[in-house]
Amino acid sequence: MLNVVIIGASGYAGAELALLVHKHPELNLKGLYVSAGSQDANKPFSALHPQCLGLVDLPVKPLDDAGMQEAKTGTDLICLATAHEVSMNLAPQFLTAGIPVFDLSGAFRVQQDGFYDKYYGFTHDQPEWLSKAVYGLAEWNAEQIKQTDLVAVAGCYPTASLLALKPLMAAGLIKADTTPIINAVSGVSGAGRKAAIGTSFCEVSLNPYGVFNHRHQPEISYHLGGKVVFQPHLGNFVRGILATIYVQLADGVTEEQVNAAYQQAYSNSPIVRLSKQWPSIRGVAGTPFCDLHWQMQDGLLIVGSAIDNLLKGASSQALQCINLRFGFEPTLGLM
Amino acid sequence: MLNVVIIGASGYAGAELALLVHKHPELNLKGLYVSAGSQDANKPFSALHPQCLGLVDLPVKPLDDAGMQEAKTGTDLICLATAHEVSMNLAPQFLTAGIPVFDLSGAFRVQQDGFYDKYYGFTHDQPEWLSKAVYGLAEWNAEQIKQTDLVAVAGCYPTASLLALKPLMAAGLIKADTTPIINAVSGVSGAGRKAAIGTSFCEVSLNPYGVFNHRHQPEISYHLGGKVVFQPHLGNFVRGILATIYVQLADGVTEEQVNAAYQQAYSNSPIVRLSKQWPSIRGVAGTPFCDLHWQMQDGLLIVGSAIDNLLKGASSQALQCINLRFGFEPTLGLM
Amino acid sequence: MLNVVIIGASGYAGAELALLVHKHPELNLKGLYVSAGSQDANKPFSALHPQCLGLVDLPVKPLDDAGMQEAKTGTDLICLATAHEVSMNLAPQFLTAGIPVFDLSGAFRVQQDGFYDKYYGFTHDQPEWLSKAVYGLAEWNAEQIKQTDLVAVAGCYPTASLLALKPLMAAGLIKADTTPIINAVSGVSGAGRKAAIGTSFCEVSLNPYGVFNHRHQPEISYHLGGKVVFQPHLGNFVRGILATIYVQLADGVTEEQVNAAYQQAYSNSPIVRLSKQWPSIRGVAGTPFCDLHWQMQDGLLIVGSAIDNLLKGASSQALQCINLRFGFEPTLGLM
Amino acid sequence: MLNVVIIGASGYAGAELALLVHKHPELNLKGLYVSAGSQDANKPFSALHPQCLGLVDLPVKPLDDAGMQEAKTGTDLICLATAHEVSMNLAPQFLTAGIPVFDLSGAFRVQQDGFYDKYYGFTHDQPEWLSKAVYGLAEWNAEQIKQTDLVAVAGCYPTASLLALKPLMAAGLIKADTTPIINAVSGVSGAGRKAAIGTSFCEVSLNPYGVFNHRHQPEISYHLGGKVVFQPHLGNFVRGILATIYVQLADGVTEEQVNAAYQQAYSNSPIVRLSKQWPSIRGVAGTPFCDLHWQMQDGLLIVGSAIDNLLKGASSQALQCINLRFGFEPTLGLM
Incomplete structure (x- = not known):
């Protein structure tokens, strides 16, 4: 212990x-x-x-x-x-x-x-x-996490975004000179536990914020290795993030290639669920999972990515990192 | 003007x-x-x-x-x-x-x-x-409101409670030596517009508060002319109050007597709706109405009373009082 | 009458x-x-x-x-x-x-x-x-609406989308060969009043739907006169639509040009509010308005557009059309 | 296994x-x-x-x-x-x-x-x-549950109500010839997973239902061994029940007696939490607990009781019964 x-x-x-x-x-x-x-x-x-x-x-x-x-x-x-x-x-x-x-x-x-x-x-x-410091995105940096004493657990929006985008980037499927657009909605707990008029019950509904200046945009870009447009929104729910991501695929990329990229990235990662349905906040709230689903048409790929911002976007990802660092089963205590 | x-x-x-x-x-x-x-x-x-x-x-x-x-x-x-x-x-x-x-x-x-x-x-x-000062409960104090320069508009919980109880009291239908119980739930806007941890989006759910010491209990008692138990709750909605009220009826009181008491009180008051269904927050939110419905069994009367706390519980009742005081149609600007 | x-x-x-x-x-x-x-x-x-x-x-x-x-x-x-x-x-x-x-x-x-x-x-x-039939998008088709007997009141998502995009299209500000992306979230009332598991209280949260096949995509394209990507979502609120729209601007377009395009389109249209803050569901629910706000950086324009889907997205827009057709003040009965 | x-x-x-x-x-x-x-x-x-x-x-x-x-x-x-x-x-x-x-x-x-x-x-x-059949109210019928092959797991409202009332009844603290009043609010999942207009997202708010005829009233009375007034409400949340219970205490009953009754009943039952704060839906949703808190004045006791209707009101209580019946630790798999 x-x-x-x-x-x-x-x-x-x-x-x-x-x-x-x-x-x-x-x-x-x-x-x-x-x-x-x-x-x-x-x-x-x-x-x-x-x-x-x-x-x-x-x-x-x-x-x-x-x-x-x-x-x-x-x-x-x-x-x-x-x-x-x-x-x-x-x-x-x-x-x-x-x-x-x-x-x-x-x-x-x-x-x-x-x-x-x-x-x-x-x-x-x-x-x-x-x-x-090692960036604590458990599915991508496991080897480094095992060997560090300082894990910077990945941010909530970056986790939802990077888990969706990194397989495409790794497989070279994103069209050159195009910028993926990440439209994300977070539950209010993402703002932390505090008294603030902006997160009071009567004021929260659904609205964009942090336009062109949210600190998670460069965090995503840095760990993706490529530009992104990132637009966060505050939603009227306590926990969860849904990111809807628009990606221009390189010419000639097929659905099989996209599927293969995600399979290769996550077939051994039970925390990332390649779902047959579009993700929802309901499907991930209270769970350690990231749900991914996608569809393409005319060279445009739309990816849905959902996590619980307090779990996979914070504490359960921290626990994944602890499991990795101390040699426990990767999902011990999470499933 | x-x-x-x-x-x-x-x-x-x-x-x-x-x-x-x-x-x-x-x-x-x-x-x-x-x-x-x-x-x-x-x-x-x-x-x-x-x-x-x-x-x-x-x-x-x-x-x-x-x-x-x-x-x-x-x-x-x-x-x-x-x-x-x-x-x-x-x-x-x-x-x-x-x-x-x-x-x-x-x-x-x-x-x-x-x-x-x-x-x-x-x-x-x-x-x-x-x-x-004249207490601004428009349906009950119209004559005095017309003649005063200082109207103390009735509180939100008291409005929902008194509109339900006063007809019974006026008709002498409440059993002697018994105390009506008012179980009420208010939307969060009742707490005012402010930054406070207790009304932050992530903290609000449904819970009792102010047990045995809420200031609206004596306000209700004073203007009813009789004791009440009043138990408020905070609910997870922005606006509205639902009061569920339990009243022991005097021996032998019939349903017809109860109906007559309400009819007599409100048949000329379009703002108080004697509904055929149980009231709901949905039915009154955004409206100036108070919805009342009731049912009795074995001498117990249950009354449901619902208002929008910001309207009939505050601003639209103020406007009713203004209409009365200045001689406008009683519901001018409200319907 | x-x-x-x-x-x-x-x-x-x-x-x-x-x-x-x-x-x-x-x-x-x-x-x-x-x-x-x-x-x-x-x-x-x-x-x-x-x-x-x-x-x-x-x-x-x-x-x-x-x-x-x-x-x-x-x-x-x-x-x-x-x-x-x-x-x-x-x-x-x-x-x-x-x-x-x-x-x-x-x-x-x-x-x-x-x-x-x-x-x-x-x-x-x-x-x-x-x-x-005349398309009942009141701010854009007023003259034709005045002269027709059949108004096809614009759809909810198309109203929010077109009011944001048409000024840019009319002013020639959208970059050639690029496709605006409309990420929209609708309240549940958009699905109509009916018993369905998908809109039951326990199932609704926030999720994409209708990917690449929603009927409002071609409605928007047809009345815009240009391609769009349109991705709707179901959100956990009763009424309102928020569309967050991503537009590549033609080379050299300035913020002044964008502002001028919106001013020219709506300076005489009180129903479309060119707000100084980002729109929210809270700001438009229960109102006949469309709220627009925008910001640009590096040639990308992000526009937020919000309406009440039941009002500006349906019934209050119908009333605008009635006002136009019968010669009443354009906003009579709405403000 | x-x-x-x-x-x-x-x-x-x-x-x-x-x-x-x-x-x-x-x-x-x-x-x-x-x-x-x-x-x-x-x-x-x-x-x-x-x-x-x-x-x-x-x-x-x-x-x-x-x-x-x-x-x-x-x-x-x-x-x-x-x-x-x-x-x-x-x-x-x-x-x-x-x-x-x-x-x-x-x-x-x-x-x-x-x-x-x-x-x-x-x-x-x-x-x-x-x-x-043995009534599966785990904290009260443990010995019989151990010896039966048919456990009728207690209903959701009855669980919240009985856990609050049975200690008082067992200790003889309820005033003779008075009837406790149970005002309860349930989340929508209590109505089951089904398509119905009454539980559609747009219709749910907060309202009484089942007045004087809900089947859980006799279930509570039967297992309490005394009359109750039980008034359920539908609330606008997915899971959880909050019961606010009004009890006339026998003459001379002291706060110490009430505290002792609850301590005696539950000091060895970790699932029933005798909390120092008033219970809330937030405090129990997603947990197997029943939270109890109470206060008295002038012979009236108000008890707040909250559970997750799907867990302590259904499935986690079933698991408690399974643990009892098969000789596992009483809270195995629950904490």
Whole structure:
């Protein structure tokens, strides 16, 4: 049994991760923490996440000096479900203590000059760790994940997008000089657990946001190795992402080639389901899966990709990475 | 045409009221204001309420000294959709200037010693105006509303509850020494337009709150003239209230007597619909109506009462009161 | 006052239309009908649409021989909110009796050989009337609507799509040999009022459907005069459509040109709101408006277009057409 | 490993049960069946329940003669998630073959003369088996469940109601000659998986139904051993039940007595959570728990009780009964 500490347990992804660790046969949930100043510190976990009562009854401790010391002691791995800058600062403190870190934030995902300044509004001051981080897209980077101590778990939109696009890119099926268009809709939990007028019950409906400037667009491009148009929307549901993706195929590409590309990529990956129906939020919410389906006509391929943003888009993907890193069965604790 | 000013236009009830005034053939919407310090001051109205674009395009002005002066000048009536204490302080300033006030807050609804200290957390410092205020339950207090300059528009839960219970009380059909039980569910807009974790999209589902201490319980009791048990719930919808009410009938009361009580109360009140089906949120949301239906067995009467909390529970009832006060047709601008 | 008959009043669009006619100062709602065999025949209207109780209390009559006779007598205009084939068969019966018809179905929208066989599954047997029909997209075909007796009110998705695309097409701003992509999400009421597992509460979430074969794709292309990719989705809300549209602009097109194109098209059309924010379902549901907003980068224009599918996508657009045809103010009864 | 067959796998409770059996370490899901004439026969399970793809990939077979033979062969226990009459007819066929039956329908729940005629509309023709059935309310009937071959798993509303009321009844805390009032709201999945206008997405909101005649009222009374008023409502959510229960306490009953009654009943029952907050649908949806919380004033006790209707109200309670009957840990496969 490995001892796991989760920092940032007050959020939705942190809560899901706590439940997953609780249920995992090889992991022991050792402690839950939030930032020292958080108003959620010292509350019972179930006061924040009532569904967890009786399952995860640990207190949510503040990550002050004593908390930090405690979090490092006897801990086999750390999960950070914290804000980007907080992760950037915390990760090295655990890494230098020899504790592997699985970071659910965006702090270590993109190794590109100026990226954090432009898209996150801060200068990355841990460039060495950034350069060592492995992007935690489990189905594509398994070998590197096995050998790293710092996994930057892939973002929610990027996971849905990249799982759909990378097989096509790998097989060379995307038409040169064309740009795939990703139209994605996320549930409200993607905005995190917080009081904000924009995510209040009465204000949410369905609308585009982040037009031409969402930070997940360069994350997708960077890990795809090619340009994309990415347009996110907020939808009126709690959890899930549906991406509808439009791809111009190279001349002469056949349906068989497309099918083969997806088969080759995922025939051994039970988490990615090549479904016979179009994906839906209902089909993936509460599950660790990514559902893919596609159809083509006149050289245009439309791909539907759906995930639960809190699971495959965050915590269950983190668990996949933990399984890989520590040599467990790839889907242990997930199915 | 009467000039109307709305203060507290940033909230949901204020927005509905602005639309109603805009559509009313005898009213002119002269100005919209919010408290001087509000972050919504100086925004276009439609930036807060996008559905109003092209209908109500007034700016939302701050109620600073200049705003106050402007709000009083050439104004025939004032609507306050402000916080309780704000209303308590503002109303007299307009009343002493001779401008009738229609207050949607709870500041002038209950003329009972200690009520505001106990249930609202402040001492009422306008006892004279409080004693002059008329409770704006349009179907029951029409004559007094016609003759007052200060209407305390009835609360949302009290409106749904009192419209169901007052006919029974008036006809003496409630069993002595029994207490009606009101189980009510409100949409989230009842909590107002604000950022709060409890009303964020991801947290709302269906749950009781305010057990044994909601301020609408004494408001209902006071205006009914009898004890009630009142248990509110928050539901996962934006607007509407459904109250399911359990009443022990006096011995021997017949169905005909119950029907007659409701007919007598509302046969000339088109806003209260004595429906042949059980009411639903769907049937009243977006309408000015209160839907009532009932059934009895073994001396127990169950009454269903549904309203739109923002309309009959706030703004359209305010408009009913305005119609009464200024001698317009009772439902002008509502049907 | 013109006498209006609505056939197909059991559906959601028919109900909205009945309310609009009821409120319109120059129209009198004379009768409501459904197909003779419908199980909704002879029910009170409010048994189907509880929100209408007290507003529209007409019975829903069966369109049998007597009903047909009655529907034709003393009627100034007919609205058909019926199934496509039903409309195809009914419209001529009223037209030959000299009664103008406003058809909300797809029966008379596209004058293209083989269209109905391919996309609607029946052969159009009224080719002459089809050739005379005017497409009821009010902002674009006002002059022809004024002079026709058969208006084929535009479809819901086509309305949202065409209002966004036609200004660009008219101004020649779309890059040659590129195809705009329309990613659209509709509320469930778009599927009509019926019992079906696919639209049951427990099954609806968010998913693509009709991939490469939705009948609104050719309707859009035909009335735009250019190819489009159109991908509809079912969303978990009752009413509204949001279309997010991706357009490659011709080389050198500036933001000013795009803005000018929209201004020129809609500066005198209050129903189309050129908003400063991105449209949302919340902003248009329950309103007759189409909200448009756009942004461009590197030659790609993204346009958001939102309507209420039952209003601007059906009944309020029908009313716009009625206003035009009978010489009323263009937005009479709508604002 | 015990071989489990589920009949009625096309419904929502059947699907949840299939997932639970799939995850249970001591159970093997051997087969899934539906009635021979069902349109869902021969479909892949995930075509009906997309979330199950990759987890439960069995075909859904018709229960024709061959299916019946197959279902009996090598099967250790049968779960019936079928319609009431179907269960009544099927259960004896498996019981006489020596196979224990866990029936999720209402067919064997109430052993009272005339009950089925009055409330289910059919005459029970298996009175002997009915008399042998044990009511599957796991926390209260564990000893009998261990020794029976026919478990009538408790209904959804009765589970939420009885878990709240039985401790009070057992401790003699309910005032004589008073009747507890149960105001309950259920998610739409309680109506089953079917096409019906009443459960279509556009029609569902929140409304009372089954006033004074719901079949769960006598089921609750029978197993409580006392009268109740039970008023169900349909709510606009997929899964979950919230019951708000009003109980007149016997004179002099103290809060300590009430607390003690609940502690005594459930201190060893981890599935019933005595929460410190009021229960919510959000806190129990997707979990096997029943959440209870209460407060009293002036002799009135208000109890909130929430469950997931498909889990504790159906399939996870069935699994609790299976665990009890076959000697597994009481919560094996549930936590």
